[in-house]
Amino acid sequence: MSLPAELFRQLDAMVEERGLPSRSQLIAELIRHALAEHEAHTRPEEMLAGTITLVYRGDRGRVRQQLAQSQAEYLKEVISSQHVFLEDDQSLEVLLVQGPAMRLKGLCDALRAIRGVHQLQLVTTTALLPQLHEPDGADDLPSPGAKHSKREVAA
Numbered sequence: 003m004s005l006p007a008e009l010f011r012q013l014d015a016m017v018e019e020r021g022l023p024s025r026s027q028l029i030a031e032l033i034r035h036a037l038a039e040h041e042a043h044t045r046p047e048e049m050l051a052g053t054i055t056l057v058y059r060g061d062r063g064r065v066r067q068q069l070a071q072s073q074a075e076y077l078k079e080v081i082s083s084q085h086v087f088l089e090d091d092q093s094l095e096v097l098l099v100q101g102p103a104m105r106l107k108g109l110c111d112a113l114r115a116i117r118g119v120h121q122l123q124l125v126t127t128t129a130l131l132p133q134l135h136e137p138d139g140a141d142d143l144p145s146p147g148a149k150h151s152k153r154e155v156a157a
Contacts, residue, residue: 003029038126046104052126053096054110058119060093065118072112073097079105081131092120099124100131 005013017028041048058065073080079101086094099106103126110124 034127035125038128041128042103042107042124042126046102046107048103048128049101049130050103050106050126050128051098051100051130052106052124054099054106054113055121055123055125056093056095056097056113056119057088057121058093058095058116060087060091060118065116066093068116069095069113069119072109072116075112076101076105076109079109 013025013028017025020028022028038050038052042050056069058069060066073083076099079099081098081100083095083097088094099109106124106126110122113119114122
């Protein structure tokens with residue numbers, strides 16, 4: 003790979019500032035990030051996991067209420083959220099999200115549209131969280147190593 007001298011210098015400075023053992027490790031990280039972003043734009047049905055980081059002015063309860071309503075509309079995608087108060091009546095909120103790229107983009111668009119949201123950034127990865135529940139009632143089935151059938155347990 004060949005790079006312009008100035009870009010090469012900036013890359014080496016970044017490697018040193020982050021304390022990474024090699025340029026290759028940084029390049030791999032940057033490529034993974036770019037690929038996840040590319041997936042989000044080119045494959046709207048691709049499942050992604052990630053975070054949405056918001057900074058907003060919280061001086062009116064209306065902003066928080068609208069944020070909560072928007073998140074409720076994307077209940078399957080918003081796994082958890084963390085909120086902290088910042089200086090000057092600003093708030094920072096981080097949402098852990100997972101779902102189809104198109105739904106995550108829709109959530110970001112809905113949050114961005116709220117008056118008072120100053121910054122929003124979605125960071126995604128193609129690595130997914132494990133499924134917490136089996137679909138269609140499969141949670142009710144006995145585990146493969148269970149000693150009793152459902153009938154025996156119910157009796």
